[in-house]
Amino acid sequence: MKVVNFAIGLVGAIILLSCQQNDDIPPRASAYLINGSVQSNNLSYKQTVFDGGSNGNINVFNRTDKTLYLQSFKNGVDDNDGFWTIRMNEIDIENLTLPYSLTGAEGSITWVDESIKKLQAPCASSDVLCFYSGVGVDEVEITINNIENDIITGEFKGTLNHIRVNPSVIRDTDDFVEVSNGKFSIKFQSK
Numbered sequence: 001m002k003v004v005n006f007a008i009g010l011v012g013a014i015i016l017l018s019c020q021q022n023d024d025i026p027p028r029a030s031a032y033l034i035n036g037s038v039q040s041n042n043l044s045y046k047q048t049v050f051d052g053g054s055n056g057n058i059n060v061f062n063r064t065d066k067t068l069y070l071q072s073f074k075n076g077v078d079d080n081d082g083f084w085t086i087r088m089n090e091i092d093i094e095n096l097t098l099p100y101s102l103t104g105a106e107g108s109i110t111w112v113d114e115s116i117k118k119l120q121a122p123c124a125s126s127d128v129l130c131f132y133s134g135v136g137v138d139e140v141e142i143t144i145n146n147i148e149n150d151i152i153t154g155e156f157k158g159t160l161n162h163i164r165v166n167p168s169v170i171r172d173t174d175d176f177v178e179v180s181n182g183k184f185s186i187k188f189q190s191k
């Protein structure tokens with residue numbers, strides 16, 4: 001019995017020591033994310049939606065209308081605490097010559113993170129939708145660098161203006177953020 005208790009104690013000690021040693025190892029960075037620098041803050045949000053999300057469209061390339069809606073969340077669950085969104089419209093990503101720079105309304109970038117930049121006061125109302133967004137018409141530049149094994153990578157930069165929706169759309173060009181060093185690497189599905 002003493003031998004069994006000693007063996008159990010030894011195994012427990014080894015497990016405890018190995019767990020303590022793992023605390024010193026930094027967590028592995030996510031391979032799938034959207035990040036960029038806003039107001040001197042590097043904001044990197046991991047991709048957590050791989051199945052299309054609640055509406056079935058997040059990180060899914062729609063072959064019919066040629067849209068792709070890339071999104072990553074600050075809290076890893078939903079858009080409540082902040083998010084990055086890169087929308088691509090009428091782009092056949094399966095037949096591009098890369099690198100490809102989106103032009104005009106082919107692409108837009110949307111971002112929110114109130115810990116970095118507060119939304120305007122009317123945005124506190126539940127019936128008002130607010131975010132910062134820029135469209136590839138003299139506001140943002142989006143480049144797709146690679147598409148391989150259902151992973152799309154690229155970079156972006158530009159100006160995102162404050163947008164308020166209720167019921168009309170108000171675009172406040174006096175309230176904006178500059179985004180630089182934007183990068184994305186997102187795993188997507190096709191339908």
